[in-house]
Amino acid sequence: MLQLKHMLPTFLKCEVRNGLDASFWWDSWTSLGPLMDFVGQSGPRMLRLRLDAKVGDAVRSGEWYLPNARSDRVQELQILLTATPPPEIARGADTYLWRNAAGNYAKKFSSRGTWEQLRTRSAQVPWSKIVWFREAIPRASFIMWLVCLGRLPTRDRLIGWGMTVPDLCPLCLAAAESHSHLFFSCTFSEALWQAFATPMCGQIAPSNLADIIPLFQLPLISSRSQVQVCMKLLLQVVSYSLWRERNARIFTAISTPLHALKRMVDRTLRDRLLSFPATDSHPSLLEFYFGCMSHPI
Template sequence: MLQLKPTITEFLRCAVGDGRDASFWYDSWTEFGQLITFLGETGPRQLRLANDAHVLDASRDGNWALPAARSENSQALLVALTETPAPNDCNGRDSYFWRNAAGDYRPTFSSKETWEQLRLHSPVVPWADVVWFKQNVPRFSFIIWLALLNRLPTRDRLRGWGMSVPTACVLCSNGTETHDHLFFTCPFSSELWGFFAAKLFPSPPTALLASSAWILTHSQPHTVKATAIVKLLFQTVVYHLWKERNARIFSASQSSAVTLRRSVDRTI
């Protein structure tokens, strides 16, 4: 039995009715998918059907009308067509069906289900629920997501790319600016995070990944509201620290710890 590699065309199938709409070569209307792929570039010449032919063009008087096979694949197609009814006006128009997540073909299209089948699934990271949750603020989630992946353009990364930039943290003027330093080894950021987090749960850690794990350990059903608040707080603090860091570098403006604390408080 012939084994075919999965292609994007397998997500869309055509059920032939009168054969007037379905493309003979480019629609997936047989078990072989796109026939132009199955038979190759010489297919139209082998079957004496133009590239723009419709399925109806391969029939005559209600029967299939194709020349003798000239290759193994064309022979397989002719055999398959012996069990496939030829186009007929009584069958109505050709219909198209999309494959859903269960592998069934339905007349409705879902971009979500199609994308879930196309994309490569990676293991869920342990901090996913700290980044993406019902009450999240998208711009905050985006920054915390980059921070947890160590993908923000911190000074250590910029120097790694060959850029000539200072190494010192602009928030505290001590230590090299890295993700670990900014969140929350830096005294400035540590004070801001600790001031708010300690009001919700005891002994908040002063490291980014450790903080995300700490939040999840307090995610209990009876503390749903508190958990949502501490997640928002976590994201808000990281967002404002990154925003303050950029303002000091690019705008030469500087907010005090008290001012930044008020900004976080208003945002929450």
């Protein structure tokens, strides 16, 4: 936040009314921005106004009262003030305004609108809607985001950083651990994924993340909202569960059998889908899920 401090004057503006609260030197109350930045450190001495002076301190008998200009900057300020009505008590308290996403200043602050103005925009990635969607579980979305970025600290990455760790996948104990192996080339992770994805898709689903992401663009899924939501949620829950199981085996030496992990995934999906009731045009997501999973897990 401190690194963004220099941008504050472009977002926060003071609308001067009675001039009792607005700082003459530090608030952005004219189009010139904070006058301390515009005039410089010698400003208080040239204008005979203290550092803590309010805008109202520059007014005498209802008119602007400033000494003769001794620099071009001060002269520019005085020219501007000739077209600016001086503050009056009858106008009420000074008001602080925040710049919104449209570039206008308003009394309402929006963290979203501010972030949209601050952030660097990049091209939308093809997996964005697989990670962020209304029905997602936040903790699973975060792990899914790292999976898509390839940023989880898998053993191949740890070795690449110079750490001395075994490279064997703790889930299958048959191949080196990497993102592509863990999601879902590993026999253990593939079995967990296919147990749900195949009946939900109505066909054998891909077992490689690079092939799974384009799957959501196919009419089989993209044209059916319930299939799309359940499949996206499934992908996140399975990925989260696999990463959690992987960590448990490494750090606590406790292993959950595949059949037990399937039940955990099933329970998580049911609980989440239960929170979205049926509508007039669509049955509930949970009902759809039960229809896909005709055989018990």
